[in-house]
Amino acid sequence: MMASSVRSRKAKGRRLQNWVRDALLGAFPSLEKDDDIWCAIMGESGVDIKLSKDAQKLFPFSIECKNKETWKGLYDSYDQAISNANLEPVVVLKMNGRKPLLVIDFEAFLNIIKATTIKEN
Numbered sequence: 001m002m003a004s005s006v007r008s009r010k011a012k013g014r015r016l017q018n019w020v021r022d023a024l025l026g027a028f029p030s031l032e033k034d035d036d037i038w039c040a041i042m043g044e045s046g047v048d049i050k051l052s053k054d055a056q057k058l059f060p061f062s063i064e065c066k067n068k069e070t071w072k073g074l075y076d077s078y079d080q081a082i083s084n085a086n087l088e089p090v091v092v093l094k095m096n097g098r099k100p101l102l103v104i105d106f107e108a109f110l111n112i113i114k115a116t117t118i119k120e121n
Contacts, residue, residue: 010042012067016094017048020065024049028058047084061104062087067094078103 017039024037031037036052049063062085066077071093081089091103 009067013048013065014039014042016065016067016092016100019100020049020063020092024055024059028055031055031058045084047081047086051087056087060087061090064089064091065094066091069095071095074103 021033021037021039025031025033031052031054036055038050040046040048040050047062048065051059062081064077064081064084074091074093077091077093078089081091088104088108092100093103094100
């Protein structure tokens with residue numbers, strides 16, 4: 001495999017990590033870039049988006065980012081998120097020309113919906 005294709009894949013992954021970080025900063029204006037939310041260094045073990053304790057209280061998820069063109073290994077990506085997680089594991093996945101999607105355990109999703117519904121009622 002050519003080094004340029006490896007660089008290209010890493011650049012795609014980095015762009016998605018930056019996008020997720022910036023989306024979280026936009027959603028939670030009280031949080032600070034680099035102090036509360038930052039991207040892992042490419043190749044670093046653990047989650048892809050690092051969160052301070054304050055950020056974890058607002059967004060209790062461990063994020064794995066995958067920017068790929070095929071999703072034959074979706075469960076492998078989710079398993080990686082589980083193994084790196086200290087919060088509820090999620091995978092943000094993206095393909096060229098498509099919006100990012102979130103993969104989360106269905107029971108965890110239901111618990112979030114129930115908690116949101118209870119707060120509103």
